[in-house]
Amino acid sequence: MVTTTVWRLGYASRFFVYLLAHSGTALRRFRLTVREIYFAGVLSLIIILVSGLFVGMVLGLQGYDTLQRYGSSEALGVLVALSLVRELGPVVAGLLFASRAGSAITAEIGLMKATEQLSAMEMMAVDPIARVVAPRFWGGVLSMPLLAALFSAMGIFGGYLVGVVLIGVDEGAFWSQMQAAVDVRNDILNGVIKSVVFGVAVTLIAVFEGYDSVPTAEGVSRATTRTVVTSSLAILALDFVLTALMFTGGN
Amino acid sequence: MNRSTIDLWVGVFVAIGLGALLFLALKVGNLASFSTAETYRVDARFANIGGLKVRAPVKSAGVVVGRVADIAFDNESYEAVTVLRIDSQYKFPRDTAAKILTSGLLGDQYIGLEAGADARILKDGERLRITQSAVVLENLISQFLFSKAAEGGDAKGGK
Numbered sequence A: 001m002v003t004t005t006v007w008r009l010g011y012a013s014r015f016f017v018y019l020l021a022h023s024g025t026a027l028r029r030f031r032l033t034v035r036e037i038y039f040a041g042v043l044s045l046i047i048i049l050v051s052g053l054f055v056g057m058v059l060g061l062q063g064y065d066t067l068q069r070y071g072s073s074e075a076l077g078v079l080v081a082l083s084l085v086r087e088l089g090p091v092v093a094g095l096l097f098a099s100r101a102g103s104a105i106t107a108e109i110g111l112m113k114a115t116e117q118l119s120a121m122e123m124m125a126v127d128p129i130a131r132v133v134a135p136r137f138w139g140g141v142l143s144m145p146l147l148a149a150l151f152s153a154m155g156i157f158g159g160y161l162v163g164v165v166l167i168g169v170d171e172g173a174f175w176s177q178m179q180a181a182v183d184v185r186n187d188i189l190n191g192v193i194k195s196v197v198f199g200v201a202v203t204l205i206a207v208f209e210g211y212d213s214v215p216t217a218e219g220v221s222r223a224t225t226r227t228v229v230t231s232s233l234a235i236l237a238l239d240f241v242l243t244a245l246m247f248t249g250g251n
Numbered sequence B: 001m002n003r004s005t006i007d008l009w010v011g012v013f014v015a016i017g018l019g020a021l022l023f024l025a026l027k028v029g030n031l032a033s034f035s036t037a038e039t040y041r042v043d044a045r046f047a048n049i050g051g052l053k054v055r056a057p058v059k060s061a062g063v064v065v066g067r068v069a070d071i072a073f074d075n076e077s078y079e080a081v082t083v084l085r086i087d088s089q090y091k092f093p094r095d096t097a098a099k100i101l102t103s104g105l106l107g108d109q110y111i112g113l114e115a116g117a118d119a120r121i122l123k124d125g126e127r128l129r130i131t132q133s134a135v136v137l138e139n140l141i142s143q144f145l146f147s148k149a150a151e152g153g154d155a156k157g158g159k
Helices: A002-022 A024-028 A030-038 A040-071 A071-115 A116-124 A128-165 A172-182 A184-211 A215-249 B003-028 B137-158
Strands: B037-044 B057-061 B063-074 B079-087 B097-102 B109-114 B126-128 B130-132
Touching: A002 A128, A002 A184, A002 B037, A024 A030, A024 A128, A030 A040, A030 A071, A030 A128, A030 A184, A030 B003, A030 B109, A030 B130, A040 A071, A040 A128, A040 B003, A040 B097, A071 A116, A071 A128, A071 A172, A071 A184, A071 A215, A116 A128, A128 A172, A128 B003, A172 B003, A184 A215, B037 B097, B057 B079
Parallel strands: B037 B126, B057 B109, B097 B130
Antiparallel strands: B037 B079, B057 B063, B063 B079, B097 B109
């Protein structure tokens, strides 16, 4: 059991290095990657935007309820913006991305393997990793930071809707306290770095599980499940590590 | 193939994604207030800086005129050395006083500048001579207790 896990880990590392070394095709024939950005990014827009809006609205309601006890409801903007930009934006967008796009990538590559399309490509001297896997990997890696930024922006808009429009927190204080407290380098850039790391992790797990799946109907379904479970766990674990590195160094 | 429609959608996606990043940087963060305007450096030494942090605001009359760029400890005079970056559109006299103040009762600490009356203005690399340290609550309480004890002693001695 342990041997199998370590074996797979080693294979995954070799797969990752091979993937990076053979990404030339995906970047030179950028059309291939654009098509995957469409499937991974554009088609995930609705779920990301709607979830972001609702997460922001809930943050607005809960944050106001707690903050007004201490008479500091003007800090609502700070609370909503910091929790979204630092944590919830990258993490929740990453989890949604893993279940929406990661599972689709695994199922697609796994089914290609099960129907022997990948073997057929090899027969035609086309490298399936360069032609099929790398565009999906880069499409996911490029989409993820944009999706996380959209999630955060939409969430802040949701917090604004609930806090300012619905409850009536002062609009000037909402934005000015937010701008005073949110730092571009410490908060926003670190959030973007987090989302890039999550994008690499989720997409790598998705393409690897698809490529390594047992080529049967059951194997593909198992690989899809494993993608969602492993990448969700990877996001949460990586988030802890990254937060520990980024936000505690200053103190 | 409907490649062109896919290109269009990806273009829209990338555009609004970058737009969201720009919104976060400009409207949510403080990139806009990071003016590329010139700044000049001024040193100030304090006996105690309390909870002052790097990038804390430097205010004069309540207006942010600069930021704390660096905090260090001088191993010879046992003082805290702070480096302030002040926007060069704001000129201060050489005898300006620097105080460490707290915004609100429990707020963050910042440096307040009170302009003096000297005719010469501060130049890059000069030092603020007149400084006032942060108020440390424990010292304040112990001073209060000592003065109370002294009052009690006087009252007994007077009898």
